Amino acid sequence: MGFYSANTPEQKRVKKLTGDINISDMFKKECQTRGIAIYNAYNIQKRLIHEVEQEQLVGIEQVDERLMELLDERGKVEVPYRYVDLISNEDSASRGVIPPMPKNESLPPKDQIRIPPRARDGQTFPNDSELPEREMLIKIMNQNKKIINQNKIIMEQLRKLGEKDD
Template identity: 80%
Template sequence: MGFYSANTPEQKRVKQLTGDININDMFKNECNTRGIPIYNAYNIQKRLIHEVEQEQLVGVDQVDERLMELLDERGKNKVTHRYVDFVSREDSASKGVIPKRPDEESSLPPKDQIRIPPRARDGQTFKTDNELSQEEMLKKIMLQNKKIINQNKIIIDLLKKQGENND
């Protein structure tokens, strides 16, 4: 039994870039090189999480772009590199999410055209009434008559009990 993660790829990407509850060291170092105080680093993280939860950011690329915007706005020092390029995207890819249903037509025929054959009983094939011999037909009729007689006996017993209860 596996663990199913309800986190979206955007949430995973924010956690990977900035850290979970505590800010990770890479993001802390990036903020230090840009001259951003630690409380602003937490504010950037909260802002990203909030925007992802409000579904303002859709897609990992938008999360990356928004983080770079926030870093550039709050940063006092100019930096030539992009922080998001240092962090790999494979880890934030959503592995436990059920894939979407394909839009294209399936190769199966429609349900009304699928015919399920009757269950095979040890490879036996059953003959129709026209194909039965006279002996087999008489045996079949006798068996049906026995079933009808047994049903009638049960009905007669129930009627007798009803008659006794009415007296």
Template identity: 75%
Template structure:
């Protein structure tokens, strides 16, 4: 049985770039190079996660660009490289994610759906239109018997209720 992850591509990318609960050493070093204190590194990570959860960032490229914006805003030192280029995008790609359902997967009309026969006896069931008249009458009689029995039970309960009120 396979493992299915509910994380989106964007969430996986944020974890890949910054870390999960603990910040990656690579991200710590990048923040240190830019002169960003460690508490601001956590703030950047939380900001990215929040924006992804609120669906403000859609797509891996947007996550990368937003991280670089946040690093440039908070950084005191100028750096010539892009941090996101060091982290491969293939590692954060979703391999086990079920693709979204398309409109082309609609069910056929009800008339085209045929119920297969029961496996144990190979017997098929006829619809009401295909039943012979005698079978239809038996079916109606059985339904009427059930209704009559239910009504008898209800009448008995009402009689008991009436006796209790006296």
């Protein structure tokens, strides 16, 4: 089984474009090309993360557009290409996110859902009320044997303790 990531597609896209905690090398190079200082690159990254967390940006396209706006605002050098077009959208999509349950399908009532006790072979075991009388007596006898054996062990321990006191 894989693990479930709580990151939204927008958060994944911001991390893909700018890096995680540290700024990615590609984003650093882009900022240097545009004449943006490194502290402003961190500010852009923080700004994007904040806007995504506040749900101001919904959708990968809005994240891309906002990043390009911030880069154009802070940039001192004009660049003929778009930075977001250089990075693919594949990994930022909702891979690993559990899809929402379809609304048109309804589950059967709980009393109709039956899960077998041993799912690997589907074998079911009879309840105490379903056991024949002979098997019920054997089961009770085995339980009594276990109790008797436990009592014998306790009696031996008590005898040992009683001998030490004398």
